[in-house]
Amino acid sequence: MAGEGRGRKTRKKGSKKKGTPDHALAAKYIKDWAFRSDSSAGEFLPWRDEKMLFEFHCHSNRSDGFLSPKAVVERAHRNGVKILALTDHDTMEGVSEASAAARKLGIRLIPGVEISCIFTHSSGAEESVHLLAYYSSYGPSPHEELGKTLSTIREGRYLRARDMLKKLSNLKMPIEWDHLAKIAGDGVAPGRLHVARAMVEASYVGDLKQAFSSYLYDGGPAYSTGSEPPAEEVVKLVCRTGGISALAHPWSLKNSVPVIRSLASSGLHAMEVYRWDGKMTVFGDLADSLGLLKIGGSDYHGRKTQVESDLGSINLPIMAMVGFLRLARPRWFEAIQETIRSFVEDPSITKLERLWGFGDEKYKAKMAMLSPNEAIKLSLNSWLSPEELDSPEIRDLSQKLQSVIIREDA
Structure with missing residues (x-):
C-alpha cells in the first residue's frame, strides 16, 4: 500500500536532539534491551554510533517484497537501522532467516506480521484494513491460534488470486497461473502486487502504479476479496497472543475515523502516523485522543520499478520507540x-x-x-x-x- 512521503530516498537521523538528559536516558533504556547478546555472560552487542534508526514496517519475498529476509536485514544494517521488524503479509515464515542475519549484524529483530482484515461499516460497506502485529522472540502464545488465522488468510489469497486472473481474462488480459506462481515464489500466497508484476511483464500496463490505479484498487475491475477476518477480531487475537497491534497506513482507508475508533475500542495499541521527515500525518491528534501509540515505518518492498521509501527512512523519534517498548515488554x-x-x-x-x-x-x-x-x-x-x-x-x-x-x- 502506498504511504505518505513516497518518492523520498533521503534517510534521516533521529529527530530528538542529542545531548539532553531525556535523550540519554531514552538511549540507555533502548540499548539495555535491544543490544543484549545471547551469551550467558549477559554481554552487549556492539553499538557503533549514536544514530537511532528504527524500522517497524517492511516486507521480504516471503510475501510481496523483492528481497530475501536476509537481504532485507543486510540493507537495513547498511542504512543504520538498529531495531527492525519484519512484517510480511499474513506470514511469519521469513522471521527465522531474518533473525539469523540480524544476530550476525548486531540488529535487534522484532518478529512481526501484517495481517489482512476486513472492516464493515455501519452502512454495510466493507473495506480492506491491514493490521501490524509485533511479538517477542518466542512469537505468539499460544502459537496455534495466530497460525491458524494466518493459514486461513493465505488459503483465501490463492482463491482471490485465481479470481483476479479470471477477471483479467474477461478484460482481455489473460495471465497464466503458473506464471503468477513463479513470480510469487515457492510457497508464497500470491497477492495484488504479484498480479500487478505479471501485468507489467505482459505489457498490459506500463508500471505497477498503473496496474493498481486502473485495475487492482479496492473495488476495481480486477479486484477480488479473499478470506480476511473482521479487523476487530484480529485486534483481539493479537492482544490474546501477547502481541502489540498497530493500524498500518491509515491514510489509505476510505473512511478512516470510524475504523480507527472501532479498532481502538477493541484494544488497538498503536497507529502509523510518522512520515519520512519526522512530522506526523493528520492522524497524530486522533491517535492522542484515543490513547494510541504513534509509530511509523517505510513499508519497504524493494521494488525495482517504482521509487519508494527506503528502510530506516521514517524519522521515528526516540521517545516513540521508548513508548512502544514500555507497552510491549510487559506483554x-x-x-x-x-x-x-x-x-x-x-x-x-x-x-x-x-x-x-x-x-x-x-x-x-x-x-x-x-x-x-x-x-x-x-x-x-x-x-x-x-x-x-x-x-x-x-x-x-x-x-x-x-x-x-x-x-x-x-
Missing part, C-alpha cells in the same frame, strides 16, 4: 512465561522447539545440545532484562525445568 514477558509454562506442563519435542522461537536450524541445533533449562536461560538472556530474568516467575519456571522429561510427540 512479551507474559507471553514468554506462557510459552515456557506450556512446555513445563507438556514437555514434548514440538513444544521444546517452540522455545527457540524464530531461531534458524543452526541456532536450534546449538540449543538442542543443552539442557532445556540451560538453553532457555541462554535464549531469554538476549530478550529479557536482568530484573525480568531474576523475577519470581522465571525463577520458579527455571526450577521446574530442571526436572522435566521430554517425551516424543505422538
